[in-house]
Amino acid sequence: MTGIAILPAGRDDAFEQYKQLIRDRHPIEDIGSYLNDEDLELFRTTSDDDLVHVWGTSVDGVWRNIERNDIALVYHDGAFVARGQVLQLRHDPDLAEYLWRKNVEHGRWNEEIPWEYMAFLTDIEEVNVDIEEFTELVGYDKTYRQQGFTRVADKRLNQLSGEESVKTVIADLTDAGEHIHPVGDEDDGPTPDLADQLQAASTDGNAHEEFEKLVAKVFSGLCCAADWIKREAYPSPSQPEAGGRPGLR
CATH class of the missing domain: 3.10.590 (ph1033 like fold)
Incomplete structure (x- = not known):
């Protein structure tokens, strides 16, 4: 640890x-x-x-x-x-x-x-x-x-x-x-409409955190260890991020 x-x-x-x-x-x-x-x-x-x-x-x-x-x-x-x-x-x-x-x-x-x-x-x-x-x-x-x-x-x-x-x-x-949140089966778990949630979040410029959490759930469901790393700030839709740290690993 x-x-x-x-x-x-x-x-x-x-x-x-x-x-x-x-x-x-x-x-x-x-x-x-x-x-x-x-x-x-x-x-x-x-x-x-x-x-x-x-x-x-x-x-x-x-x-x-x-x-x-x-x-x-x-x-x-x-x-x-x-x-x-x-x-x-x-x-x-x-x-x-x-x-x-x-x-x-x-x-x-x-x-x-x-x-x-x-x-x-x-x-x-x-x-x-x-x-x-x-x-x-x-x-x-x-x-x-x-x-x-x-x-x-x-x-x-x-x-x-x-x-x-x-x-x-x-x-x-x-x-x-970094605020690192491990994602596992106990973290709400995948839901039947996970794909719909993921698609909706991927097209919403203000749903950065939600999208990263959903992606983490997908990887966790595939038996992969996934951590969601909370960012201090997210780029605005009109200002694409240049570099920076990913929110998922």
């Missing part, structure tokens, strides 16, 4: 590192010699301007529990200030030293506890979520304050997600990211 990784940027210098390496990003070309061809291709195809978001930790035990596509939340001063998604994980002491010792303006490089366990991120959005809203959501104690790099236990996520995906729950909390 999709997990939640919490990246702490509590100290002033750590917050400056967040702004430099996550918010503003780092040039892919500058670290190309440290990356293999697969990672280079991945980073370039997920970036519009050849920049990559990256964070590091010395806590390898927690880092090894992180998975690609986990949600990443950046914590600072009693609130979450950014959210994103884990794109790739990499253990590389040389690259870590190059980034934090030679490039980060406000870094405090410590050879005894280097930030060699790295997470490359994508889809970063700045948010403002009070820590108490999050602790209530996942069932942490009210006095909980984030102290270090961690991953929320799956059992807590199982309790909070219910019928919605973890991504949708966090999207609701942060008002950012």
Whole structure:
């Protein structure tokens, strides 16, 4: 299942590192010699301007529990200030030293506890979520304050997600990211006039959501796993969409 990784940027210098390496990003070309061809291709195809978001930790035990596509939340001063998604994980002491010792303006490089366990991120959005809203959501104690790099236990996520995906729950909390709604037999199910509904919605320029949900039902009825991804906005009939994300996968 999709997990939640919490990246702490509590100290002033750590917050400056967040702004430099996550918010503003780092040039892919500058670290190309440290990356293999697969990672280079991945980073370039997920970036519009050849920049990559990256964070590091010395806590390898927690880092090894992180998975690609986990949600990443950046914590600072009693609130979450950014959210994103884990794109790739990499253990590389040389690259870590190059980034934090030679490039980060406000870094405090410590050879005894280097930030060699790295997470490359994508889809970063700045948010403002009070820590108490999050602790209530996942069932942490009210006095909980984030102290270090961690991953929320799956059992807590199982309790909070219910019928919605973890991504949708966090999207609701942060008002950012995708609202993903799994479609299955329990989701109203196909009806005898599904074809008529689908045809009607396909010709109605204002029925974007309805059409996508109906298509998802069709695929679900064919024993395919289907998620309906709610968009923040839809193109108007007079302004066809140029690019953008599909509403179904």
